[in-house]
Amino acid sequence: xxxxxxxxxxxxxxxxxxxxxxxxxxxxxxxxxxxxxxxxxxxxxxxxxxxxxxxxxxxxxxxxxxxxxxxxxxxxxxxxxxxxxxxxxxxxxxxxxxxxxxxxxxxxxxxxxxxxxxxxxxxxxxxxxxxxxxxxxxxxxxxxxxxxxxxxxxxxxxxxxxxxxxxxxxxxxxxxxxxxxxxxxxxxxxxxxxxxxxxxxxxxxxxxxxxxxxxxxxxxxxxxxxxxxxxxxxxxxxxxxxxxxxxxxxxxxxxxxxxxxx
Amino acid sequence: xxxxxxxxxxxxxxxxxxxxxxxxxxxxxxxxxxxxxxxxxxxxxxxxxxxxxxxxxxxxxxxxxxxxxxxxxxxxxxxxxxxxxxxxxxxxxxxxxxxxxxxxxxxxxxxxxxxxxxxxxxxxxxxxxxxxxxxxxxxxxxxxxxxxxxxxxxxxxxxxxxxxxxxxxxxxxxxxxxxxxxxxxxxxxxxxxxxxxxxxxxxxxxxxxxxxxxxxxxxxxxxxxxxxxxxxxxxxxxxxxxxxxxxxxxxxxxx
Numbered sequence: 001x002x003x004x005x006x007x008x009x010x011x012x013x014x015x016x017x018x019x020x021x022x023x024x025x026x027x028x029x030x031x032x033x034x035x036x037x038x039x040x041x042x043x044x045x046x047x048x049x050x051x052x053x054x055x056x057x058x059x060x061x062x063x064x065x066x067x068x069x070x071x072x073x074x075x076x077x078x079x080x081x082x083x084x085x086x087x088x089x090x091x092x093x094x095x096x097x098x099x100x101x102x103x104x105x106x107x108x109x110x111x112x113x114x115x116x117x118x119x120x121x122x123x124x125x126x127x128x129x130x131x132x133x134x135x136x137x138x139x140x141x142x143x144x145x146x147x148x149x150x151x152x153x154x155x156x157x158x159x160x161x162x163x164x165x166x167x168x169x170x171x172x173x174x175x176x177x178x179x180x181x182x183x184x185x186x187x188x189x190x191x192x193x194x195x196x197x198x199x200x201x202x203x204x205x206x207x208x209x210x211x212x213x214x215x216x217x218x219x220x221x222x223x224x225x226x227x228x229x230x231x232x233x234x235x236x237x238x239x240x241x242x243x244x245x246x247x248x249x250x251x252x253x254x255x256x257x258x259x260x261x262x
Numbered sequence: 263x264x265x266x267x268x269x270x271x272x273x274x275x276x277x278x279x280x281x282x283x284x285x286x287x288x289x290x291x292x293x294x295x296x297x298x299x300x301x302x303x304x305x306x307x308x309x310x311x312x313x314x315x316x317x318x319x320x321x322x323x324x325x326x327x328x329x330x331x332x333x334x335x336x337x338x339x340x341x342x343x344x345x346x347x348x349x350x351x352x353x354x355x356x357x358x359x360x361x362x363x364x365x366x367x368x369x370x371x372x373x374x375x376x377x378x379x380x381x382x383x384x385x386x387x388x389x390x391x392x393x394x395x396x397x398x399x400x401x402x403x404x405x406x407x408x409x410x411x412x413x414x415x416x417x418x419x420x421x422x423x424x425x426x427x428x429x430x431x432x433x434x435x436x437x438x439x440x441x442x443x444x445x446x447x448x449x450x451x452x453x454x455x456x457x458x459x460x461x462x463x464x465x466x467x468x469x470x471x472x473x474x475x476x477x478x479x480x481x482x483x484x485x486x487x488x489x490x491x492x493x494x495x496x497x498x499x500x501x502x503x504x505x506x507x508x509x510x511x512x513x514x515x516x517x
Contacts, residue, residue: 052415057415057418077419081415083415083416091434100417104420141511156416
């Protein structure tokens, strides 16, 4: 896979929202199709900005962003997104929440009525794989935070995106639920091999899930380190308690520490 | 909560009404207030019965003009709220204007309306409308304008147009705000109608009270007050019920 053309390609990209200076600066990187990439860095380092550029929600002020061989000119519907807050709609059942993207994205939106039964099947399958079978007809406020986040990931995946963007998706969960969801995400990824961009504060999360970890500097965000994680796959949670993993996290931690004290 | 508590909770408002009536009756009698100053509860009740015919006629006038003004307020309020709430620019542009407009005492409009439309139902309807559309606009606009940016990103990346986001997320999301505002708006609409009737009409409860007052028939004036507040309460409860029905998901904590 290493020799194929990059799926996501950033060439000297900078973005300034206003006159206060660049949010991210001079970022060049490429992501292979099917790669799992994590971005870590101190808060306010422009990780979320990176996501906006990647999905075409924002255009760069300098440099160029290419996804799937074409320059990004607007919102990319091959992307699915999930955030720290699940943002499920409280008047829709879990199932209907997951189906929402299909009511909007082309070409499914025009087929939604006709193929509804089929789409419901997709949603149910997806919900089952994340362990939400039997909760389809519950409303979001009847679910726990972890379950809401699972549903939110299903919503991001329902239209079979090739690029999944996750912005601190597990940030608001307790430690045990978070680790459970790491495994859910790992299994989804192992099965479908979409490309993932994960933005996180959690170094263990990044190291456990990703193929490649990028460390970003303080604002203006630059990439100061690219680290390939060569731990064998599939990874079990137990890996995170072993020496190589702990050393790796330690090194990443030191890098962040240097940035923060700089 | 057991059934006994529930029953007590349901009866409590009725008991409060009865208590108020009792205090009213007893204090008027004890203090021997003359009826042309402050009629007793029983005298007011008697007036209600004696003048049931005219009161009924004038209440009907007040009710339908209020509802007409309210309907107009809902239509305009919804439309304006939708427009203002769906555009940041318009929201910022129009909000101060609306606040300024709302601060004008609506009774000040009545003479203008009379010059334009003569006395009668039209100024009453328009005053009710003017006074009641503001809370609807503000609530609908706020409901729409406070959409979570993440939710918008999720949909925009899928190629959602502005109208998609508004219909799928914004509008259902603002419904609880909308229904909450209806309860406020309907009571305000009564205020508008009655205010207009007292100065610029020869029908309606406002007019009835005004003319009864000028003849020192205070029992009839008070009967008019009671009828207005009863109508407003009934309408309020109606919209409270509708709110519960339509937006149960927003009130899950109170089940």
